[in-house]
Amino acid sequence: GAGVSQSPSNKVTEKGKDVELRCDPISGHTALYWYRQSLGQGLEFLIYFQGNSAPDKSGLPSDRFSAERTGGSVSTLTIQRTQQEDSAVYLCASSSRSRGEAFFGQGTRLTVV
Amino acid sequence: DQQVKQNSPSLSVQEGRISILNCDYTNSMFDYFLWYKKYPAEGPTFLISISSIKDKNEDGRFTVFLNKSAKHLSLHIVPSQPGDSAVYFCAASARGDFGNEKLTFGTGTRLTIIP
Numbered sequence A: 001g002a003g004v005s006q007s008p009s010n011k012v013t014e015k016g017k018d019v020e021l022r023c024d025p026i027s028g029h030t031a032l033y034w035y036r037q038s039l040g041q042g043l044e045f046l047i048y049f050q051g052n053s054a055p056d057k058s059g060l061p062s063d064r065f066s067a068e069r070t071g072g073s074v075s076t077l078t079i080q081r082t083q084q085e086d087s088a089v090y091l092c093a094s095s096s097r098s099r100g101e102a103f104f105g106q107g108t109r110l111t112v113v
Numbered sequence B: 001d002q003q004v005k006q007n008s009p010s011l012s013v014q015e016g017r018i019s020i021l022n023c024d025y026t027n028s029m030f031d032y033f034l035w036y037k038k039y040p041a042e043g044p045t046f047l048i049s050i051s052s053i054k055d056k057n058e059d060g061r062f063t064v065f066l067n068k069s070a071k072h073l074s075l076h077i078v079p080s081q082p083g084d085s086a087v088y089f090c091a092a093s094a095r096g097d098f099g100n101e102k103l104t105f106g107t108g109t110r111l112t113i114i115p
Helices: none
Strands: A005-007 A010-013 A019-024 A031-037 A044-050 A065-069 A075-079 A088-095 A108-112 B010-014 B019-025 B032-038 B045-051 B056-059 B062-067 B072-077 B086-093 B109-114
Touching: A005 A088, A010 A019, A019 A088, A019 A108, A031 A075, A044 A065, A044 A075, A075 A088, B010 B019, B019 B032, B019 B086, B019 B109, B032 B062, B045 B056, B045 B062, B045 B072, B072 B086
Parallel strands: A010 A108, B010 B109
Antiparallel strands: A005 A019, A019 A075, A031 A044, A031 A088, A065 A075, A088 A108, B019 B072, B032 B045, B032 B086, B056 B062, B062 B072, B086 B109
C-alpha cells in the first residue's frame, strides 16, 4: 500500500506478557518514528530511526521497551512484561529525508488487562 | 521539559467564523513547524507546514503564521466548517546532519465547530 501500515490494529494482552507491534513505513522513507498516545494525552515520543544513524531512544519510558528497524524498512516495537500503564495507542510514522512531514499509520490500540 | 506547548486544550468556534489555534516553542534550534489534524481512532494527518525562513504559509482555508522572535506560531482556519472538528497538534523539528530531526509534538487542542 501507499501509506504507513501498522499491525495489529488492536491488541489485548495480560499483564506481564510481552507484545510486539509492527510498522511498515512508506517505501523509500528513511525516517521512522514511534509515538504513543494515552487516553486524553498528547503524542509522546518514543523512538526515532533516521537512515543508518544510531536511533534516538530518548523517549522510551523504561528498559521494558525496545525497537528495531530491519533493513531500513519494517520496524518492530517490543514491550516486555507489559503493565497496565502501557495501555495506549501506539503510532508509527515515516518521513523522507528531504521533506519533514511525517505520515502516520492508523495506530495499534494496546490494552493491558 | 515541554518544548512545544499548546496552552489551550479546547476551542469552540461557530461555523463560518475563523478558528485560531496557537502554539509556543522553547527550542531556538527548531526551524521547521507543522500542524497535524487527528480524528478519533485515526492516525494524525499532516495539514500544513512552515519553515523558519518564512513567516506565513497559506493553503486554501488554512494559514500558518510564524513569529520567530516570540517563538510562536498559529494556525488560522477560515471559514471554519463542521468537518474541521478534530484535535490539532503542533509539531516542530530541527534540521540535522542527516535530514530533519525528530518531530516534537504539542499536547493538542480539541477544536469543535458549532453548526
